[in-house]
Amino acid sequence: MDTDLQNFDAASAIAAIRDARPPATDRFTYLTIVEANLIVDVLPTLNEILQDAELTQEIGWDLVFNLVNLPGSEACLETIARLGNPREVILKVLETLELLNVDRGDDDDDETQPDRPPSRIPQPSVPKEKKFVTLLGMLAILHKRLKTKFPSRFVAQTLETVYATYRPTREMTAAVINLVHSLSGRRRPALPSRKSSVNVADPERDGDESKNAPDPEAEVSKADENPDEAALQERMLLSFVTCVLEAYTTENEMGWAARLLEFYEPTKLVPGRKTLMGAFKEEQQLLERDAVVGNLAALIRDLGLDSCSRDFLEQIMKGPITNNPLSAVDSATSLEDIPLSAGGCVLLIAYWVFSATLFDADQPTPDINILPDHYNLLEKFLQDDAEGQIQNSPAVTEALVAIGLWLQANGHISSAGSEPQPNLITSADDPTSDFMRYIHLVTLIALYHPQLHVRNAASMLASSILHADPSEEDRLRIIYDLLENCTFASLKACAVTWLREEMLAASTKDSKPSSTVFATTQAFETLQYVLFPSLDTLAELDVSDLLEYMAQNAVFLLQSANFGLLLWLSADRWTNVLPANADATVRERWFQPLSGAVYRLRETLGSGADLAGGEEGALGPLKADLDVLADRLSRLGEAEGFKIAEEAERA
Numbered sequence: 156m157d158t159d160l161q162n163f164d165a166a167s168a169i170a171a172i173r174d175a176r177p178p179a180t181d182r183f184t185y186l187t188i189v190e191a192n193l194i195v196d197v198l199p200t201l202n203e204i205l206q207d208a209e210l211t212q213e214i215g216w217d218l219v220f221n222l223v224n225l226p227g228s229e230a231c232l233e234t235i236a237r238l239g240n241p242r243e244v245i246l247k248v249l250e251t252l253e254l255l256n257v258d259r260g261d262d263d264d265d266e267t268q269p270d271r272p273p274s275r276i277p278q279p280s281v282p283k284e285k286k287f288v289t290l291l292g293m294l295a296i297l298h299k300r301l302k303t304k305f306p307s308r309f310v311a312q313t314l315e316t317v318y319a320t321y322r323p324t325r326e327m328t329a330a331v332i333n334l335v336h337s338l339s340g341r342r343r344p345a346l347p348s349r350k351s352s353v354n355v356a357d358p359e360r361d362g363d364e365s366k367n368a369p370d371p372e373a374e375v376s377k378a379d380e381n382p383d384e385a386a387l388q389e390r391m392l393l394s395f396v397t398c399v400l401e402a403y404t405t406e407n408e409m410g411w412a413a414r415l416l417e418f419y420e421p422t423k424l425v426p427g428r429k430t431l432m433g434a435f436k437e438e439q440q441l442l443e444r445d446a447v448v449g450n451l452a453a454l455i456r457d458l459g460l461d462s463c464s465r466d467f468l469e470q471i472m473k474g475p476i477t478n479n480p481l482s483a484v485d486s487a488t489s490l491e492d493i494p495l496s497a498g499g500c501v502l503l504i505a506y507w508v509f510s511a512t513l514f515d516a517d518q519p520t521p522d523i524n525i526l527p528d529h530y531n532l533l534e535k536f537l538q539d540d541a542e543g544q545i546q547n548s549p550a551v552t553e554a555l556v557a558i559g560l561w562l563q564a565n566g567h568i569s570s571a572g573s574e575p576q577p578n579l580i581t582s583a584d585d586p587t588s589d590f591m592r593y594i595h596l597v598t599l600i601a602l603y604h605p606q607l608h609v610r611n612a613a614s615m616l617a618s619s620i621l622h623a624d625p626s627e628e629d630r631l632r633i634i635y636d637l638l639e640n641c642t643f644a645s646l647k648a649c650a651v652t653w654l655r656e657e658m659l660a661a662s663t664k665d666s667k668p669s670s671t672v673f674a675t676t677q678a679f680e681t682l683q684y685v686l687f688p689s690l691d692t693l694a695e696l697d698v699s700d701l702l703e704y705m706a707q708n709a710v711f712l713l714q715s716a717n718f719g720l721l722l723w724l725s726a727d728r729w730t731n732v733l734p735a736n737a738d739a740t741v742r743e744r745w746f747q748p749l750s751g752a753v754y755r756l757r758e759t760l761g762s763g764a765d766l767a768g769g770e771e772g773a774l775g776p777l778k779a780d781l782d783v784l785a786d787r788l789s790r791l792g793e794a795e796g797f798k799i800a801e802e803a804e805r806a
Contacts, residue, residue, distance in 0.1 A: 215239035397499030505554035
């Protein structure tokens with residue numbers, strides 16, 4: 156039987172579906188004959204037959220799945236969407252979307268799908284992305300044809316299913332945008348492409364509505380539709396698009412924080428190295444990402460979210476984070492029942508401030524400050540499980556950093572002004588300052604975010620906010636807290652950098668040195684035992700343990716050595732900063748044991764000794780770090796201040 160079906164010629168198949176059409180057979184028999192002869196060659200003939208609206212209303216919905224798997228079937232599916240029973244066809248389209256199982260990471264091979272009904276004749280493969288786009292085109296037509304008292308119920312089911320099967324590709328996102336345009340009934344001119352090839356289909360291409368058959372089960376006329384339904388559907392669509400925005404940016408890195416940092420700090424760019432701003436202007440794939448997000452943001456504005464009002468901001472900062480906002484859409488009876496994606500809203504604000512800055516776009520911007528507003532946003536998204544939240548929502552986390560960079564660059568630091576004020580986010584008797592709490596949250600992003608450029612941007616944001624703290628005692632306390640209590644070397648290295656920046660800034664001020672703790676011995680006396688801790692125990696470690704210690708702490712040790720070079724290579728400049736005998740104590744407790752440990756490790760690694768768990772490739776970066784650290788320590792040992800200490804020890 157299978158062999159006979161495979162040898163069916165096109166002429167026989169065409170004759171079969173033409174000759175058997177009702178009334179020659181009943182509709183159930185005819186449907187079986189069509190399915191048995193469904194090959195590419197019969198599609199033009201089948202489309203002619205489907206122009207019979209009565210027949211299409213009876214069998215059209217049952218052909219959707221098999222047709223969408225057949226190349227070139229778009230015309231037939233459009234006819235079914237225009238002439239079939241819209242309720243039945245919508246349900247079949249949604250069922251087909253679910254059966255297609257268009258999951259993230261799926262390939263386009265449908266032969267292994269267990270849910271696919273068996274075909275009578277082998278059929279060519281259709282990419283899943285193409286099927287998704289075709290089915291969404293059908294939904295755009297079908298929903299326009301519905302005449303029901305509660306169209307939002309059909310819209311809710313459609314949005315849930317579409318989102319469950321959506322993958323954040325360019326083509327699928329364009330199809331989603333077209334569907335939302337159609338469901339909302341809004342029209343807008345095409346957006347400038349910014350050199351992108353991304354095109355969002357014009358909803359008018361849903362075709363001439365005069366070709367559509369009336370809804371055979373119509374419950375209401377256009378004039379009798381419930382006026383509350385329009386607002387309810389618009390809110391559903393808005394919730395849906397915020398979810399799509401979050402999904403798209405999660406899978407497609409946008410680099411907003413890094414690009415803002417490049418814009419704000421052009422002097423820190425490495426000459427000759429390509430920037431992210433440059434890449435997004437030149438590389439087609441990146442251009443298309445900007446264009447897609449721009450289209451999503453424009454669609455959100457079309458749906459009524461066109462201002463960054465205080466009410467909108469309060470909802471994000473104080474409302475719950477709903478993991479699946481669309482799950483509430485199906486049972487919603489009022490606008491308040493339909494939440495937006497909290498992450499999608501944060502991403503929208505980040506896009507607004509980003510595009511207003513880099514593209515000079517006319518976008519709404521938030522009237523908020525670092526303290527307390529941005530802190531509240533950070534705490535909302537990071538308070539329960541910071542590492543897990545950052546890893547699971549990297550796009551939202553980057554958006555939070557981008558918003559913070561914009562606020563800092565525009566001077567929106569504190570709602571209480573620049574002068575020291577009572578805490579805005581902590582109680583009056585809480586010794587932890589607002590700035591310390593804020594910097595703690597930002598440094599968590601600098602520690603855990605999977606993207607290096609986001610970690611760097613978060614570090615720069617934390618640095619800027621530290622230096623903006625009007626209390627120098629608080630700045631010193633924050634640096635001390637990181638050096639004393641943080642277990643991560645990268646963050647301790649940041650604290651050393653901040654200390655260096657504070658001391659350099661204090662040394663260049665016109666005011667008297669005694670007017671700031673960073674221009675006196677107070678800062679060094681407070682920090683010296685956490686900045687240059689005693690390392691005597693390194694001599695007691697075996698090589699494997701010493702190797703592990705260096706791998707974990709090299710970045711901090713190197714930064715401390717660099718700081719030591721700053722102090723003792725130009726000791727005359729820092730006479731007001733360095734306490735008496737600071738060089739001798741640092742040499743004894745920190746410099747000498749560290750130098751001995753670095754020498755011992757380099758000798759061991761250079762000899763090619765077999766270290767437990769130490770593969771040559773894995774040890775490469777550590778060898779490089781040890782070489783740099785050895786160079787810095789050698790230069791520090793030759794500094795005049797250290798020579799004086801050494802001579803004093805010998806005497």
